[in-house]
Amino acid sequence: MSENTQLEIEEQNFLEEDICVKENLVFDRTQALTDVEMHYCPGCGHGVAHRIIMEVVDEMGIQDKTIGVAPVGCSVFAYNYMNIDMQEAAHGRASAVATGIKRVLPDKFVFSYQGDGDLAAIGTGETVHTVNRGENILIVFINNAVYGMTSGQMAPTTLEGMVTTTSPYGRDPKIMGYPLKIADLIAPLPGAYYVTRQAVNNAGNVRKAKKAIQKSFEYQKLNKGLCFVEIVSNCPSNWKMTPVESNKFVEEKLFPFYPLGDIKVPKEIK
Amino acid sequence: MAKVKGDIFVDIEKCKGCELCLVACPQDSLALSDKINKKGYHYMVRIKDNCTGCINCALVCPEGIIKVYRKVGKKKEHVATVSNVTKDMTMEVN
Amino acid sequence: MPEVRLMKGNEALAEAAIRAGCDAYFGYPITPQSEVLEYLSREVPKKSNMVVLQAESEIASINMIYGAAGAGKRAMTTSSSPGISLMQEGLSYIASAELPCLVVNVNRGGPGLGTIQPAQGDYFQATKGGGHGDYKLIVLAPSSVQEMADHVRLGFEFADKYRNPVMILSDGAIGQMMEKVELFDQLPRDMVKKPWATTGKAKNRERNIITSLHIDPYDMEKINLRLQEKYKQIMENEVRYQSFQIDDVEYLLVAYGLSARICQKVVEIGREKGIKLGLIRPITLFPFPWNIIRSVSERVKGILDVELNSGQMVEDVRLAVEGRAQVKFYGRMGGVIPSPEEIFENFEKEFLKGEAL
Numbered sequence: 040m041s042e043n044t045q046l047e048i049e050e051q052n053f054l055e056e057d058i059c060v061k062e063n064l065v066f067d068r069t070q071a072l073t074d075v076e077m078h079y080c081p082g083c084g085h086g087v088a089h090r091i092i093m094e095v096v097d098e099m100g101i102q103d104k105t106i107g108v109a110p111v112g113c114s115v116f117a118y119n120y121m122n123i124d125m126q127e128a129a130h131g132r133a134s135a136v137a138t139g140i141k142r143v144l145p146d147k148f149v150f151s152y153q154g155d156g157d158l159a160a161i162g163t164g165e166t167v168h169t170v171n172r173g174e175n176i177l178i179v180f181i182n183n184a185v186y187g188m189t190s191g192q193m194a195p196t197t198l199e200g201m202v203t204t205t206s207p208y209g210r211d212p213k214i215m216g217y218p219l220k221i222a223d224l225i226a227p228l229p230g231a232y233y234v235t236r237q238a239v240n241n242a243g244n245v246r247k248a249k250k251a252i253q254k255s256f257e258y259q260k261l262n263k264g265l266c267f268v269e270i271v272s273n274c275p276s277n278w279k280m281t282p283v284e285s286n287k288f289v290e291e292k293l294f295p296f297y298p299l300g301d302i303k304v305p306k307e308i309k
Numbered sequence: 310m311a312k313v314k315g316d317i318f319v320d321i322e323k324c325k326g327c328e329l330c331l332v333a334c335p336q337d338s339l340a341l342s343d344k345i346n347k348k349g350y351h352y353m354v355r356i357k358d359n360c361t362g363c364i365n366c367a368l369v370c371p372e373g374i375i376k377v378y379r380k381v382g383k384k385k386e387h388v389a390t391v392s393n394v395t396k397d398m399t400m401e402v403n
Numbered sequence: 404m405p406e407v408r409l410m411k412g413n414e415a416l417a418e419a420a421i422r423a424g425c426d427a428y429f430g431y432p433i434t435p436q437s438e439v440l441e442y443l444s445r446e447v448p449k450k451s452n453m454v455v456l457q458a459e460s461e462i463a464s465i466n467m468i469y470g471a472a473g474a475g476k477r478a479m480t481t482s483s484s485p486g487i488s489l490m491q492e493g494l495s496y497i498a499s500a501e502l503p504c505l506v507v508n509v510n511r512g513g514p515g516l517g518t519i520q521p522a523q524g525d526y527f528q529a530t531k532g533g534g535h536g537d538y539k540l541i542v543l544a545p546s547s548v549q550e551m552a553d554h555v556r557l558g559f560e561f562a563d564k565y566r567n568p569v570m571i572l573s574d575g576a577i578g579q580m581m582e583k584v585e586l587f588d589q590l591p592r593d594m595v596k597k598p599w600a601t602t603g604k605a606k607n608r609e610r611n612i613i614t615s616l617h618i619d620p621y622d623m624e625k626i627n628l629r630l631q632e633k634y635k636q637i638m639e640n641e642v643r644y645q646s647f648q649i650d651d652v653e654y655l656l657v658a659y660g661l662s663a664r665i666c667q668k669v670v671e672i673g674r675e676k677g678i679k680l681g682l683i684r685p686i687t688l689f690p691f692p693w694n695i696i697r698s699v700s701e702r703v704k705g706i707l708d709v710e711l712n713s714g715q716m717v718e719d720v721r722l723a724v725e726g727r728a729q730v731k732f733y734g735r736m737g738g739v740i741p742s743p744e745e746i747f748e749n750f751e752k753e754f755l756k757g758e759a760l
Contacts, residue, residue, distance in 0.1 A: 057316075058314055058315060058316035058362075058378045058379070058380045059316050059317075059318050059376070059378045060378070063316075063362075063378035063379055063380045064376060064377075065315075065362055065379045066364040066367040066375070066376065066377035067376050068374065068376070069373075072373060076323050076372070077371070077372060079371060081325035081326060081327035081350070082325070082327030082328070082329050082371060083371055084371065086370075086371025086372055086373065087368075087369065087371050089373075090371075090373045102604060103603050103604055103605050103606060104603045105603060106474070106601045106602075106603060108470070115616060116616075118610075118612045118614060121610075122604065122610055123603075123604050123610055124601035124602065124603055124604045124610050124611045124612070125601065125610065125611075125612050125613070126469070126470060126473045126601055126612075126613040126614070127500075127612070127613065127614035127616050128466065128469065129466060129469075129493060129496050132462065132463070132466035132469075132493070135458070135462075135463040135464075135466035135467050135469075135470070136466050136467070136469050136470035136473070138456075138463075138470065139466065139467035139468060139469060139470025139471035139472075139473075139474070139478070140470040140473070140474045140601065141470075142427055142454045142456060142467070142471065143426050143470075143471045143476040143478070144474050144476075144602060144603075147603050164459055164460060164462075164463065165459070165462075165466070167459075168458075168459035168463065239369070240369075241333060241369065242333050242368040245368040245369060281328070282327040282328060282329050283329065283331075283332055286332075
């Protein structure tokens with residue numbers, strides 16, 4: 040009995056023979072994700088980011104040695120989806136919580152998963168000092184240039200001229216300051232071992248982002264210090280766009296200001 | 310190259326009709342069904358049989374609900390079993 | 404024979420942290436308690452692999468405590484009034500997530516930047532909760548260098564027993580004064596098993612989640628009911644106080660910490676003048692010793708509450724007494740410390756009105 044039968048037959052073009060059988064399976068949902076349905080809006084990059092982190096945790100066989108920290112923001116419910124031990128942190132404080140965990144459990148893998156408001160507004164102090172201490176953790180930073188959970192306010196990374204509920208006439212730097220390139224701000228700190236900016240807006244970038252996360256966990260295993268993976272992502276609902284349009288906006292508007300690629304790569308690896 | 314045939318299985322009840330897989334598919338073989346799932350979203354279906362099992366759709370799916378299958382045609386003798394493609398994406402760090 | 408030393412209160416507390424099997428200390432400099440971080444930074448590398456980390460702020464340190472405690476380890480921080488104010492949000496999260504930890508407030512004069520002199524103006528913040536929501540800290544009030552050490556062990560025991568944050572509410576004088584202290588022997592680390600901690604999801608168990616987020620109100624209410632039930636248990640089982648000459652007491656003094664030390668002298672002065680004074684010194688500010696104060700209040704002519712603030716604990720005394728006796732208050736603020744004579748004069752003015760003269 041192939042797994043495909045419960046679909047109404049007329050929906051799927053019937054192939055002469057059925058491909059969907061066990062031995063042909065080449066991509067499946069990682070068991071490191073729970074099967075709880077995610078609450079994220081249709082097309083939101085969080086879902087992909089969650090998945091590639093958990094795929095890496097699964098493939099490296101460290102599901103029993105990884106602790107995640109997710110603070111306030113759209114991803115505050117990450118612990119419902121990531122099938123690992125997790126702590127939910129106060130807004131802006133995830134990297135301090137992660138520091139506390141890593142210091143007492145140095146042989147475990149620890150990562151924080153934070154949004155732009157969390158990491159680059161209220162938590163800037165914690166971000167800078169956690170990086171400056173070279174904490175041996177991974178910080179995954181989802182930059183979608185808006186406060187998603189509270190429905191669309193301006194974030195530190197909101198672009199000049201970008202309309203949000205708290206910059207309804209477009210962000211005016213003279214009043215609201217400039218968009219903050221936090222990755223470039225922390226990269227020069229000696230504690231930062233690997234700093235890169237990735238995206239999940241198309242298959243190619245998803246592959247690269249996953250590789251960056253994989254490298255970060257490998258570096259963490261080798262006690263190399265703080266790894267920082269920024270994922271420039273979309274927010275269809277609050278940008279008032281369809282998911283497909285939002286990914287175009289990411290490409291046309293966010294990438295020019297937040298260029299993708301490694302910002303700081305360890306010397307000996309180059 | 311042996312004729313590669315692929316197929317996908319979608320957990321249609323969890324699909325949110327975001328269409329990101331549609332634009333990711335190089336074969337343009339996906340579309341949204343006219344029907345809706347329990348949540349009222351038009352879910353994704355494969356409407357052509359030119360799927361090569363390239364997993365692009367599964368990579369971009371925010372819900373992680375697409376299983377991908379790939380079968381290499383029998384004409385050539387068996388070259389390699391692709392058990393879980395995510396495996397060979399592991400990279401050695403020297 | 405336990406080790407006896409002459410130590411500053413803050414340093415006795417720091418040494419006790421090491422001996423109580425503390426796994427991690429996160430702190431930030433602030434007078435009058437920086438000696439704790441200094442002592443640990445100096446002594447720990449010599450004899451223990453306890454984590455000692457100076458954080459970038461008190462907000463960071465309380466959240467590091469959250470992480471370490473959530474990972475199942477004994478975690479502690481110390482600060483003084485302004486720093487403790489910065490920790491209030493963190494404490495609310497910690498109380499809600501039911502994480503055992505020890506937070507020490509070496510109270511200084513306030514409000515605002517205030518002074519570095521001793522004071523007790525943080526009583527309400529400590530016992531009624533300075534953070535948001537219904538939660539309680541177990542609050543211990545040392546009045547000697549000996550108790551600065553002993554309350555660390557007791558505090559960690561309470562924290563682990565009830566999975567609750569514990570506060571030691573000390574003050575600048577007790578932190579800075581030097582006294583003889585008997586130090587308890589080194590306790591082992593990881594004495595208490597914490598299956599709920601985030602140590603990495605072992606194959607044979609579900610994942611552990613440390614959170615204070617319960618978006619469904621009925622779930623949140625269940626959490627609150629569980630917390631309130633716990634606090635009831637604490638109130639029933641963990642009240643501690645010390646009493647001085649209350650068997651034949653006519654006028655009762657109620658004071659904690661530094662004020663209690665001074666009031667012991669006031670009792671002596673009164674007794675010398677034939678006035679039967681007595682003192683009750685709450686050691687646990689929460690749970691407050693309601694019962695003993697209530698029962699004594701039925702056989703005294705009056706009660707004087709003495710504090711280094713504008714009158715905070717006096718409200719709890721009045722709640723305990725419920726009108727059974729007249730409760731008066733005397734206090735100094737801003738870090739000024741009253742003398743015993745000064746307090747006795749006020750006592751006479753309040754209660755004796757020239758009677759005994």
